[in-house]
Amino acid sequence: MRSSRALTLVGALAVATLAFTGCGAGSDSGGDEASYQIYALLPQGTDQPYGTSYLPAMQAKADELGIELTITNSKYDADQQASECEVAVAAQPDLIVLWPAVGDTVRPCLAAAQAAGIPVTVTNSDVNPEDKDLTAGFSGPDTYGQGVASAEIMCELAGDEEVGILMVNGLTGNSTATTRRGGFVDTIEESCPNVTILAEQPGNWSKDDSQIAVSEMLTSVGAANVKGIYAADDTMVAGAIDALKARDIDPASLFITSIGNTKLGNPLVISGELDGTIFQSSSWDGENSMVFAEQVLAGDAVDDLLMPSIKVTAENASDPDVTPEW
Known part of the structure; x- marks a missing residue:
């Protein structure tokens, strides 16, 4: 894994909404030339x-x-x-x-x-x-670490129970999708091998695509064998949850984790349909x-x-x- 510098999200920057066109506005530094x-x-x-x-x-x-x-x-x-x-x-x-x-x-x-x-x-x-x-380097989400954290929630939920899960990945070939998958899979294998990935498909960061993918996987492995779902972001997990509801399966009866804590995913956590997600600011x-x-x-x-x-x-x-x- 890459080395990291721990910075807190507490007190995240609050800014007024700015208008943007093709280019950002220049620096406002009291008339001095920009650094x-x-x-x-x-x-x-x-x-x-x-x-x-x-x-x-x-x-x-x-x-x-x-x-x-x-x-x-x-x-x-x-x-x-x-x-x-x-x-x-x-x-x-x-x-x-x-x-x-x-x-x-x-x-x-x-x-x-x-x-x-x-x-x-x-x-x-x-x-x-x-x-x-x-x-010269990277700044942004620790996508591998996000996969690790989501898997840690899944492991805690599963405990010692034998759990078969479905995995919904992002767009094939996308670096974020690849590293999130790596973090999740590595952690499951190392920390809770009692959790088995029964099937996986790309959800392409799309709610609709993910609903179709989960429906297909439920059919292929048998819905009764599925005890959990991991989706690589909240948009896709919302599609996964819709696929469960379309089959009259209560999402709260499964272990479900995701990444994002978006305006779509956070209410699902509060409602109990999504067990855990990872905040991305x-x-x-x-x-x-x-x-x-x-x-x-x-x-x-x-x-x-x-x-x-x-x-x-x-x-x-x-x-x-x-x-x-x-």
């Missing part, structure tokens, strides 16, 4: 729920640090992000922040930046392991993309800056420290 020029190549903006708190936090921290920030939004189009990378490299900023639109397509961008002497930090979703040497993610970039530019020795993986269950789901952000 750094940074291009942020993102796959989403305030057009997606996560971005509505990620981008304001990112911009507020950039303003605080005297960073002139240019933001792009490729809308998860790999070709568009590649074109935006060409523009960024030609502009010769001090640093590029990259949130990969598609993880296995970003190496040419990273290589071009390296050839131009521009450091690249990665935010939210890390690059593939073979591309890590082309980056989009504002922490946006803010610390700038904290990490500034540390790199200042020449500090840095480790990957990883978001704490806070478990959310019925006991703490209503606590203000884990209020859903997206």
Whole structure:
């Protein structure tokens, strides 16, 4: 696992909503020239729920640090992000922040930046392991640790009972999906081998796709054999729960865990349909993309800056420290 720096989510940054177009506003530093020029190549903006708190936090921290920030939004189009990378490299900023639109397509961008002497930090979703040497490091969710934490909840729920579960993964080939799966599977195998993964399918980060996938798996392994479900995010777990209800199976009768603690998932925890999820703070993610970039530019020795993986269950789901952000 990567090394991490423990930072608390308590007192997460509160910022006013800002308007964004294709580029972020420049630094407001009393008229002084910005300390750094940074291009942020993102796959989403305030057009997606996560971005509505990620981008304001990112911009507020950039303003605080005297960073002139240019933001792009490729809308998860790999070709568009590649074109935006060409523009960024030609502009010769001090640093590029990259949130990969598609993880296995970003190496040419990273290589071009390296050839131009521009450091690249990665935010939210890390690059593939073979591309890590082309980056200055990563800030964002500890996706492996999120999988570990969700599995730990599952192990605690199962106790010594023999439990067969279904697994709903993210998009095939996506780095977040891969590392979350790795963290979950490794922990199950090491900590509670009495939990058996009966079947797994990708849910593609989609509620509808996940409902179909779980319905198919229930049929293939036999619904009576399924005692639990793990889904790699709250959107997919909501689809899994809908699949159970469509078969008149009470979700509360199964052990169900997820990741996100989103505005969709948190109410499911409170209702008892979802046993546990892992809090992911989009504002922490946006803010610390700038904290990490500034540390790199200042020449500090840095480790990957990883978001704490806070478990959310019925006991703490209503606590203000884990209020859903997206």
